[in-house]
Amino acid sequence: MPMSKIVVLFTLFHVVCLHSGIMLGNADGGGARKPYIVYMGELPEDRSSASLSGIHHTLLSDVIGDEIIAKNSKIHSYGRSFNGFVARLLPHEAELLSGKEGIVSVFPSKKRKLLTTRSWDFIGMPVNVRRNLQSESNIIIGLLDTGVWPDSPSFNDEGFGPPPAKWNGKCVKGVNFTGCNNKLIGAQPFDLANSVPQNETTPLDTDGHGTHTASTAAGISVKHASLYGIAKGTARGGAPSARIASYKVCWGSGCEDMDILAAYDAAIADGVDVVSVSLGGITLNYLEDSVAIGSFHAMEKGILTVCAGGNSGPYLWTVQNVAPWILTVAASSIDRKFVTDVKLGNGKMLTGTSLNTFSPKKRLYPLINGARARNTSSSVTGNYSACDYETLLASKVKGKIVYCQGSGGNVVVDALGAIGTIMSDDTFEDTMFINDDPLSYVSTKDGLKIDKYINSTRSPQGVIYKSRTTKTTAPFVASFSSRGPQDLSHHILKRYENRQIQHNIRNFNGLPSCFGSAAYVKSFRPKWSPAAIKSALMTTAKAMKGTPLGAELSSGSGNVNPTAALHPGLIYDIDTEAYISFLCKEGYNNSAISLITGNKKYNCANVPRGKGDDGLNYPSVYMQLKKNQTDISAVFYRTVTNVGDRKTVYKAKVESPKGLSITVIPDILKFDENNEKKAFKVSLRGRFLDNETWYLSGSLEWSDSKHNVRSPILVYRETNN
Known part of the structure; x- marks a missing residue:
């Protein structure tokens, strides 16, 4: 399958997202309309496409004041799974729409x-x-x-x-x-x-x-x-x-x-x-x-x-x-890592990273760095050591492996006819790259060794070997x-x-x-x-x-x-009603939630919000403090459902760091039936013992003879980091 010619980030692709607005004149002949999403919540009982489209057109006509412009402004109506539409609007029209009855929110359509x-x-x-x-x-x-x-x-x-x-x-x-x-x-x-x-x-x-x-x-x-x-x-x-x-x-x-x-x-x-x-x-x-x-x-x-x-x-x-x-x-x-070895003409072996699919056809190739391949024209202002654009001469690069400090030089030297690139950068230790020509990333320390070797001989040489697979310690979270x-x-x-x-x-x-x-x-x-x-x-x-x-x-x-x-033993279940309760607690108003749910008489005052600080039956416990807060005091309520053996007993095991006390009440849960529910509470008490500590990490694990049901517990104190 065709892939991008330039460097591909092998962990997760990145795509630069540029906004491309669509121009459509307003009634006065000026201004640029941009796409806005008009979200209207749950589908109404009468959900025929003609009915919804008519409602959407009426709303647009009211705020725009011109039938033809309103018709041309609408881009699309949503109506198979929820209610809403997208239209090209001016900012003041979007604001007017947001105040209309039946509208949950109006927001610009952005690029992701x-x-x-x-x-x-x-x-x-x-x-x-x-x-x-x-x-x-x-x-x-x-x-x-x-x-x-x-x-x-x-x-x-x-x-x-x-x-x-x-x-x-x-x-x-x-x-x-x-x-x-x-x-x-x-x-x-x-x-x-x-x-x-x-x-x-x-x-x-x-x-x-x-x-x-x-x-x-x-x-x-x-x-x-x-x-x-x-x-x-x-x-x-x-x-x-x-x-x-x-x-x-x-x-x-x-x-x-x-x-x-x-x-x-x-x-x-x-x-x-x-x-x-x-x-x-x-x-x-x-x-x-x-x-x-x-x-x-x-x-x-x-x-x-x-x-x-x-x-x-x-x-x-x-x-x-x-x-x-x-x-x-x-x-x-x-637990897999790809390494790409580099050998210099003096016999020194260096280990880099990349995904190099090319096997060398020769024992060694000519090797050069940016300084030796430099374009000495007075109009060139870039960093030749990093192989910046226009800083190198094709006549000095063609047919050679080029060493560049930093990242990105491979794109330049590939275009100039180089047969391979070695780059040095310590920020790519957990990122894999593929290139149209042989490529290896080495550490900054090893890059200095390559530079020193090139400058020590009249005819420096080197070779980039095909990548090999090795074992590595895992798992760890990628730096990116x-x-x-x-x-x-x-x-x-x-x-x-x-x-x-x-x-x-x-x-x-x-x-x-x-x-x-x-x-x-x-x-x-x-x-x-x-x-x-x-x-x-x-x-x-x-x-x-x-x-x-x-x-x-x-x-x-x-x-x-x-x-x-497949066999977790216990689950923390959450239904739609609980999520609505969560939205009420987060401050969303009755009218918005009524539209989301399709219940015109929805009232957050009548919705049970849970007895704890978070009000949601989440499979973890998290508390966030302001930067200067030191004291910790909170209670979290949870309910678990037995999806394991009919008759079973779970005991709570708590791990807590210094400064944090975690108490579970009750700490024993006895189940007699499958799908039976049991409630418990988790109390956090303690304090941050110094100014340098900004998080306290613990856990709660419910265990019977077969299952271990673990939930992380984290108290975070805001930091400038």
């Missing part, structure tokens, strides 16, 4: 960016893992991403029967798209902004991100898979018998909010069981966030949304997709993975080339692994709610050691263990 074979073995799902094949084949996973590459062997439908009867979706034809089958049952492009010419609109994935996510989550087993001989093995998804429905919402210019909502509107009505959204953006008010809105209505229909937490680590306050009804995923390592806390709800802990290639490599478990795991659990527990599946995955996860930047703020509940999640 993308976030993204050994991994399944590493997390305990070997090829022969027990499966419920009949049920798994009835699971439909929906992916909001860059589209799909239908010719991938991961989507071969040999042995598959027709799509499940519940499937209501479609397969849209498009440029170079060969169509769907009984494995890849749906593919639809969404481009309401017309960011590409209409005759080029296609469900085809030309980026690779969507195909990677789909194949990792639900691709069939493909034996002898490798990337030019590297990482040989069987490529497979977490739920290989599940069906795939692709919703292309990301194009060259990014992923538009209005397309994301259109895809959600379709996916929910189409009959998908789990939704993957590997997209991110600025954390917003829940009712002005396309992913939060779409995933809420999915949750109402029993559909779990799995989202990436972001690629803005290792900094705090960077986690995205934080709504509590979403399963938010961080990026963590597996976004960290908490998040600033919307302070009681919710969120963590989380031009050559044709058929198999790609990601060295970090992230969204696809959790997404596939959720589908795997769903195949055995089809009646479980989204919150129940989320709870099972969280409470059975393998705890990870904290990093210098915040323990559970980076690793959350830990590394997913899908086979253990």
